[in-house]
Amino acid sequence: MPVVQNIDGVPAYTTIQEALDWASQYGVTSYHTHIIAGQVVYMGGSTHDEITSAIRSGAGPTIGSSGGY
Secondary structure, three states: OOEEEEEOOEEEEOOHHHHHHHHHHHOOOOEEEEEEOOEEEEEEOOOHHHHHHHHHOOOOOOOOOOOOO
């Protein structure tokens, strides 16, 4: 999964599917876009606030779990 950049600790990806796959660990099933250096990139969550809130809520993998994220 090529990460283009992290924004507020959240990875932005080159494909929608990569963003959805990453976000699924937080129970998020949507995505939104950012433009970085003229390129559209994809991030999990219907909004940036949705994914950052999901991360802050403590949802997601526990330390030591596998998953490659």
